[in-house]
Amino acid sequence: MQLDPVAAGDLPVETTALARALIGHVLVHETSKGLIAGRIVETEAYPPGDPAAHHYRGRTQRNASLFLDAHHAYVYHIYGTSYCFNLSAESDGVGGGVLVRALEPIAGLALMQGNRRTEQLADLCRGPGRLCAALGIDRRFDGVTLFRTCALWVARPPYSPGRIGASRRVGISRAASRLLRYYERGSAFISGPRSLSPA
DNA sequence: AGGATGATCGTCT
DNA sequence: GACGATCATCCTC
Numbered sequence: 001m002q003l004d005p006v007a008a009g010d011l012p013v014e015t016t017a018l019a020r021a022l023i024g025h026v027l028v029h030e031t032s033k034g035l036i037a038g039r040i041v042e043t044e045a046y047p048p049g050d051p052a053a054h055h056y057r058g059r060t061q062r063n064a065s066l067f068l069d070a071h072h073a074y075v076y077h078i079y080g081t082s083y084c085f086n087l088s089a090e091s092d093g094v095g096g097g098v099l100v101r102a103l104e105p106i107a108g109l110a111l112m113q114g115n116r117r118t119e120q121l122a123d124l125c126r127g128p129g130r131l132c133a134a135l136g137i138d139r140r141f142d143g144v145t146l147f148r149t150c151a152l153w154v155a156r157p158p159y160s161p162g163r164i165g166a167s168r169r170v171g172i173s174r175a176a177s178r179l180l181r182y183y184e185r186g187s188a189f190i191s192g193p194r195s196l197s198p199a
Numbered sequence: 200a201g202g203a204t205g206a207t208c209g210t211c212t
Numbered sequence: 213g214a215c216g217a218t219c220a221t222c223c224t225c
Contacts, residue, residue: 044206052206062221080218082207099206117209129207139220171206 001106003028003037003155005148006071010156013070015089015096019045020182022087022154024161027103029135030151036111036135038103038125039158042183042190044169046097048090051174055095065143066097073152075132075142082129085137087146087154101170101181103131104189106158111136127191162186 003026011025012018020043028037046053054076055066065074066088074086074097090096103125105112112124112134125131132138137152146154163186166179170192183190 046206054206057222060222076206077220078205079207080205080220081209084206086206097206101206127207133208169206 001158003158006146006154006156008071008147011071011154013090015047015098016045016180018070018087018089019043019098019180020164022098022100023164023182023184024157024159026106026155026158027085027100027131027135028153028155029137031111031136034108034111036108037155038105038131038135040100040102041104041187042100042102042181042192044099044101045089045180045182046086046099047180048094048096052169052172052176053095053097055097059095063095066095067093068143071146071154073141073144073146075137075139077139078129083132083138084128085132099128100131101128102126102183102189102191103134104187105134122188126189167192
């Protein structure tokens with residue numbers, strides 16, 4: 001499969017539009033041991049002013065990448081055990097981000113298995129912490145642009161994605177009723193509920 | 200300098 | 213379905 005890097009202008013800047021558009025794109029890590037890649041099947045939007053978002057209480061050292069202009073990486077460490085990968089959204093100085101929650105593994109499966117404690121294909125990238133472990137993503141990549149300026153980048157969709165569903169976001173308490181989680185319907189690789197909440 | 204918190208995961212029942 | 217692990221980060225004193 002050929003992987004074609006996205007260019008500036010290919011992806012939306014507004015947070016929720018970006019979260020939807022990312023479904024079907026491919027996240028790629030070119031490691032020294034080989035290429036690891038997965039197709040994005042689940043995302044969550046954290047738009048400006050969202051009380052559930054890390055950027056809500058303003059800029060800190062940790063979340064500074066969320067205030068960069070769109071399409072930079074924001075990687076943070078959570079619960080002492082996991083990393084989560086986001087793309088920044090909106091314009092420079094405005095807080096906004098998209099959490100990537102699940103990937104469909106498409107390249108480097110043996111490397112993913114070595115990075116995870118399971119060999120089950122469906123479990124390798126099912127969850128925001130799991131996909132970071134599988135791809136070897138950590139804070140080294142916090143703040144990088146995702147237009148193939150370094151080893152971590154985003155590629156265009158290899159084919160048209162299926163229909164997209166929307167639901168409540170996972171693991172938050174504030175603004176919990178908003179339908180800002182997006183997923184490819186029918187995918188076996190999503191991490192949360194598969195309920196068909198109305199978009 | 201110390202305490203509280205968390206966009207999770209793996210394991211157990 | 214429930215719970216504990218585990219630590220970087222932020223806030224308050």
